Amino acid sequence: MDIYIIRHGETDFNVGEVRFRGQIDVHLSELGVNHALETGKALVDTPIDTIYYSKLSRAKVTAEKIKEHQPKANLTEEPYLFDMSFGDWQGQSLKEVFTFEEEKQWLKDPNDFIIPNGETFYQVLDRIHRLFKRLQKQEEKNIVLVSHGAVINLIFVYLTRTDPSQFYSFYVKPCSITHISLKPDGTYKLIGFNEIKHLS
Template identity: 65%
Template structure:
């Protein structure tokens, strides 16, 4: 089985003073749309059987650009791919949230933070586990998951069976493509955070 993991294209919250996005429905920027189109183009010759995306427009539009080249592929919204809820942090910059050494701690031990009215890393890992168990059983063997940065970080924490403290080791760029191979009951990283297709 081949699983292509695509991060949505750029939004205005991804540039300048980066803001926590989470469940806020922030649309793609003009550059984000262009990069989504380029992502669709580079995947055009992959025999994709299913495309799954979260309900937020930034992933749906990115997925639609991939779908243009694969009209027969299953195209479904997947609740398990919804971005991590950052609760009261959503829409705010790091500097608006963190005081003193807290910012450094967010990058060294992010799993230790209790996000007010948000999800924990372990909640997201649980839904990733449920999703991947379902993917293992389904008949479609070449699939695309279009999702969000935090979810992708935790997908790779999950398949490498590492501690959530390794969250930032797997940070993907907007419109990046990663590839996971499932074979003989094990997941392998075939490609990670590839952006060679972007202009």
């Protein structure tokens, strides 16, 4: 199975003073919508069976714009792709949440922190594990997963069996395309990572 992992398009929370988005329903910016269309165009020669997406509108609209170039693809909401909950931090900037020293530590090893009323990395990794165990059994040839930065980072923590402290090592940009080939035994091959050459 070939899997194209796509981070949703840009939102107002992705530019300027970056804020914890989590499960707040932040909408795509105009640029985010345009980039989603360009991402769909980049995949036009690949017949996609199903586009799975997080129910948050920034991911759903990205998926819908990709589907405009994939009329035969199924469009399916996937709960396991829902963004990580940042609890009490949602909607706040790093500077509103952390002292200077805490912010440095968060960027170095975010797994050290307990997010008040939020999810842990291990809770998100558990749902990623459940998702990939299911995908291993499916017979689709080409699928798209439209999700969020934190979830995609943790997908690669899961696939590479890396410590969650390496969370930021797998950063991907909005509407980037990451392509892996997943085998039924759960092993995978990385074909492309964080590709953005299709974006204007």
